[in-house]
Amino acid sequence: MANSALEIVGLLCTVIGLIGTAASTGMPMWRVTAFIGENIIVFETRYEGLWMNCFRQADIRMQCKVYDSLLALPPDLQAARGLMCCALALGGLGLLISLLGLQCTSCIQNNDRAKRLVLIIAGSMVIMACICVLIPVSWTGHVIIRDFYNPLLIDAQRRELGEALYIGWVSAAFLFAGGCMFTCCNLQSEEKAQERYVYSRNSSYMAYPPQPLQPQQLVLLPQPQPQYQPQLQPVLSRHPSTIYTNPSRYPSIRSGVAYL
Numbered sequence: 001m002a003n004s005a006l007e008i009v010g011l012l013c014t015v016i017g018l019i020g021t022a023a024s025t026g027m028p029m030w031r032v033t034a035f036i037g038e039n040i041i042v043f044e045t046r047y048e049g050l051w052m053n054c055f056r057q058a059d060i061r062m063q064c065k066v067y068d069s070l071l072a073l074p075p076d077l078q079a080a081r082g083l084m085c086c087a088l089a090l091g092g093l094g095l096l097i098s099l100l101g102l103q104c105t106s107c108i109q110n111n112d113r114a115k116r117l118v119l120i121i122a123g124s125m126v127i128m129a130c131i132c133v134l135i136p137v138s139w140t141g142h143v144i145i146r147d148f149y150n151p152l153l154i155d156a157q158r159r160e161l162g163e164a165l166y167i168g169w170v171s172a173a174f175l176f177a178g179g180c181m182f183t184c185c186n187l188q189s190e191e192k193a194q195e196r197y198v199y200s201r202n203s204s205y206m207a208y209p210p211q212p213l214q215p216q217q218l219v220l221l222p223q224p225q226p227q228y229q230p231q232l233q234p235v236l237s238r239h240p241s242t243i244y245t246n247p248s249r250y251p252s253i254r255s256g257v258a259y260l
Helices: 002-026 075-101 112-148 163-195 253-259
Strands: 031-033 044-048 052-057 061-066 159-161
Touching: 002 075, 002 112, 002 163, 075 112, 075 163, 112 159, 112 163
Parallel strands: none
Antiparallel strands: 031 044, 031 159, 044 052, 052 061
């Protein structure tokens, strides 16, 4: 029952992380114009994303333009595109595979080991998707911070961290939590199942090969001979008998008859 609850929580975390990854991939707010200087009146904001550039004028109108050439993009942006697409593919495939191994589904029946193996594979794929999200987001953030403090650049070329980067970090955390729940709870169950049937190595049990049965010679044991015990015959006597079966102060009837 506890594993079922953990699997449901891991599934929800994976879904939330996958939605956040898709939103971060499509949003153009990876780099935002940094407003540096004494002029506080700003009429134009520039956004740079993985697929397009956008301009917003006076918070009213927004215009976007898709990049014309892929080869003209900087290397960090090209790598971010590929890694984010890989993250979406791995996360979606891991989510579909995890549905087969949940205990609340009947896709795999009467085989708990196969279900655990499916969930371990799905959890590994979700963790790989988390790594694929974390690398481009952290790399882009590092480049933005490095260029911001670069004295060779003018103020108009400096950028700040956009909303898409924060969404990417949160999505990576959700993917990591979902993958760990899929993997760790099933690894623990597998170890417990093995401990039930594995004997300890320190036991003194030794297996001997079967040996054929051989006929054995019968040995007659001497039986004890019954000892002869003479039976006492009643003897008539004039004297009263002094042997009583029950202790009593009066003589028995046999003694009286014998006395007569």
